[in-house]
Amino acid sequence: MKKSKSSIYNSGDMPASELKKYGYQFIDWITSYLDEIEKYPVLPTIKPGDVKNNLPENPPEKGETLDNILADIDKKIMPGITHWNHPDFMAYFNSTSSGPGILAELLTAGLNVNGMAWHTCPSATELEEAMINWYKKMFNLPQNCWGIIYDTASTSSLHGIAAAREQLSHLKIREKGMAGRNDIPQLRIYFSEQAHFSIDKSVITLGLGLESIRKIPVDEKFRMIPEKLKEAIKEDKSNGWLPCCVVATVGTTSTTSVDNVDEIGKICNEENLPSGQAGIWLHVDAAYAGTAAILPEMQWIFKGIEKADSLVINPHKWMFTPIDLSLFFTKKPDVLKRAFSLSAEYLKGYEEGATDFMDYGIQLGRRFRSLKPWFIIRYFGVEGLQNRIREHIRLAKDFADWIESHPDFEIMAPTPFSVVCFRAHPKNINDVDELNALNEKLLDEINKSGKLFLSHTKLNSKFVIRIAISSIRTMEKNVKDAQHLIEQKLNGLFE
Numbered sequence: 001m002k003k004s005k006s007s008i009y010n011s012g013d014m015p016a017s018e019l020k021k022y023g024y025q026f027i028d029w030i031t032s033y034l035d036e037i038e039k040y041p042v043l044p045t046i047k048p049g050d051v052k053n054n055l056p057e058n059p060p061e062k063g064e065t066l067d068n069i070l071a072d073i074d075k076k077i078m079p080g081i082t083h084w085n086h087p088d089f090m091a092y093f094n095s096t097s098s099g100p101g102i103l104a105e106l107l108t109a110g111l112n113v114n115g116m117a118w119h120t121c122p123s124a125t126e127l128e129e130a131m132i133n134w135y136k137k138m139f140n141l142p143q144n145c146w147g148i149i150y151d152t153a154s155t156s157s158l159h160g161i162a163a164a165r166e167q168l169s170h171l172k173i174r175e176k177g178m179a180g181r182n183d184i185p186q187l188r189i190y191f192s193e194q195a196h197f198s199i200d201k202s203v204i205t206l207g208l209g210l211e212s213i214r215k216i217p218v219d220e221k222f223r224m225i226p227e228k229l230k231e232a233i234k235e236d237k238s239n240g241w242l243p244c245c246v247v248a249t250v251g252t253t254s255t256t257s258v259d260n261v262d263e264i265g266k267i268c269n270e271e272n273l274p275s276g277q278a279g280i281w282l283h284v285d286a287a288y289a290g291t292a293a294i295l296p297e298m299q300w301i302f303k304g305i306e307k308a309d310s311l312v313i314n315p316h317k318w319m320f321t322p323i324d325l326s327l328f329f330t331k332k333p334d335v336l337k338r339a340f341s342l343s344a345e346y347l348k349g350y351e352e353g354a355t356d357f358m359d360y361g362i363q364l365g366r367r368f369r370s371l372k373p374w375f376i377i378r379y380f381g382v383e384g385l386q387n388r389i390r391e392h393i394r395l396a397k398d399f400a401d402w403i404e405s406h407p408d409f410e411i412m413a414p415t416p417f418s419v420v421c422f423r424a425h426p427k428n429i430n431d432v433d434e435l436n437a438l439n440e441k442l443l444d445e446i447n448k449s450g451k452l453f454l455s456h457t458k459l460n461s462k463f464v465i466r467i468a469i470s471s472i473r474t475m476e477k478n479v480k481d482a483q484h485l486i487e488q489k490l491n492g493l494f495e
């Protein structure tokens with residue numbers, strides 16, 4: 001074989017010629033997959049253990065060819081793939097990749113930099129800062145807020161609540177911890193009954209304990225009732241609790257309801273904390289719906305956002321960004337830094353004044369995630385992204401109109417974005433349990449068909465089906481096909 005000059009040839013890695021050959025082959029594989037994705041059932045039809053049992057128990061002693069590995073992707077991995085990139089995947093909040101996002105992921109692995117500190121890769125740090133500024137402009141966020149990219153909304157919210165705890169600096173939790181102390185009051189974290197369970201997990205992880213959670217009731221549109229929050233804070237304070245953090249959700253997981261950030265922000269800002277810092281920390285979870293703020297007509301969702309201390313938006317939910325990428329914004333980066341920064345001798349002594357993102361979170365090593373928005377935003381342009389988001393909202397409204405005009409279905413929550421909550425409700429059935437059983441069966445039949453994947457939630461003890469239209473590949477035809485399938489499966493239950 002002709003000797004390559006490439007360093008990866010000499011290092012013992014795969015020869016450059018092979019990387020090139022299989023690289024083309026892999027791109028061919030990915031493009032054919034995406035072109036022909038509709039030939040696959042959206043959900044795999046296998047049982048737990050089927051994939052694992054088809055894999056060798058021991059690692060190979062000797063290296064194998066990439067031909068073998070690629071063949072096994074088709075044989076052993078594809079049968080167990082849930083096709084998140086499928087246009088008929090309309091469950092949960094869909095997360096789809098896009099061409100520029102896929103290429104950015106490839107480049108990320110090719111460069112393989114670790115952006116823990118500025119000097120460990122200046123471009124990773126500075127592109128991240130530049131992308132944060134782009135996103136701030138696209139979402140029309142206050143220009144004085146600071147931002148960082150984490151992996152998921154769960155991680156972003158954990159950092160928000162950790163900063164809220166650190167803001168109570170007089171408690172010295174960073175130094176002394178919380179266990180075994182009788183000199184600190186119990187802390188309270190407030191969020192609505194509809195908030196995502198990642199917030200509960202953050203509370204557990206931070207050692208605050210589930211008992212510190214106070215869930216605030218919601219109104220008939222599933223939005224936190226600000227008045228109830230105010231009452232809860234007052235009552236807690238008189239009973240010796242110390243309010244630490246309020247989490248508002250813009251786009252709740254079940255129904256995409258929007259908490260009133262402005263009203264909630266006023267309540268938080270009015271409080272005076274013993275640490276001398278005004279206000280209870282307000283964290284806003286806009287993991288899915290925040291993306292809609294790139295549309296001028298949707299900017300109402302962030303009314304009052306300047307009153308919030310931190311905010312999370314996940315481009316991997318609705319901005320065609322391969323998982324993962326979560327944006328965390330805060331107007332108090334100093335508090336976040338106080339919660340997390342530690343320096344180690346081996347990382348000291350480089351550029352003064354540059355950002356070291358390792359100081360703002362639990363992880364040290366950091367992927368070069370900002371390449372993804374750099375490719376995606378430049379490729380589609382803000383206008384291109386706006387058109388796609390606007391189209392999803394239009395398709396969801398059309399679907400909701402169809403449900404509302406259908407005699408056998410009913411809408412179960414407002415549709416502010418691209419998710420519709422509905423259930424079958426034939427005229428002759430009115431018993432709650434019977435309706436729940438009917439809808440559960442209907443969802444099962446739909447998902448078993450392999451032609452569509454929907455998910456569900458429970459609202460006021462009622463089983464509710466959700467359709468989420470947020471895949472870059474979902475078009476009007478897919479939504480119309482979904483309507484036909486849903487109708488056909490309901491009719492099938494009565495045959």
Ligand code: PLP
Nearest residue numbers: 152153154196198252253285287
């Ligand atoms: N917040 C909301 C409102 C969500 O809907 C979800 C997940 O769907 C999350 C947080 C958690 O997101 P992640 O998977 O990025 O942690």
